[in-house]
Amino acid sequence: MSDTHTFVRTIDASHDECRAVADTLARIGDKWTVMVVGALSQGPMRYNQIGRVVEGISQRMLTLTLKGLEQDGLVERTMYPTIPPRVDYELTELGRMLIVPLQALYDWALEHRPAMLAAREKFAERELRAALRPASISTSK
Amino acid sequence: MSDTHTFVRTIDASHDECRAVADTLARIGDKWTVMVVGALSQGPMRYNQIGRVVEGISQRMLTLTLKGLEQDGLVERTMYPTIPPRVDYELTELGRMLIVPLQALYDWALEHRPAMLAAREKFAERELRAALRPASISTSK
DNA sequence: CTGAATCCACCAAGATACTG
């Protein structure tokens, strides 16, 4: 870890710009999108193949997620009208570029996950003690 | 930005690791968190001050968002038992570090937003034409 | 001023069944 914590103080400053992040996050920040993108980052894949890789996703959600990604130009859908039908999905150039900031976020998550979990436990513990101490100053209700 | 689009093909490869991103995204990817973080990136702020800056957030959501952030150790809450009470919120070191990947995402969003919107329109248009053409064989694409 | 509590609307998401 870099001890020299670069004192970041100058993010965007404007809320409109935070909106852009929030908006982007609203699209890729759902339950399945990043996992599908992660799966597709390995290369083109078929519908059911993605379904197996992601594992846990329902057909409905897979369809919706893929459609959302296609709509935003992050994945490209190629359909082969064979029998049985075959549909390939693959990341577009835009989609592959998205991986970069996603990876940054992933790195952060991986590095600071322990700290977050620790903070979480400490918070829970503190909350618990606060709950166990309803007396003291309070005029008993 | 580097025009030389480094051909990213080797993201994590494992879904478990995609889970980490998804999980992190689930926490910071809600409707208000990033905006609150963005507001706090400018320095410590009081409760209502944040509420005014973010603008549009309800008290409930502000409270919940702040509590979530505090719980994860991303913001620190300082209470001054004065009258009227005063509570300051400020990013922790962890919170400030989060800004970095957030900024990366923000940069991506800002740069590729036009492409996404364009893809969206094109998609809508294509969908429309598909709806207007229920007949035909449409083997030609 | 800084919340907590309650009620309510909406939608994301799962389960299931059906189609081409």
Add this chain to the structure above:
DNA sequence: CAGTATCTTGGTGGATTCAG
């Protein structure tokens, strides 16, 4: 194989009110 259709439910978030 690759979806679509329908139903149902749990959670998110808004509005309002109450409290310390």
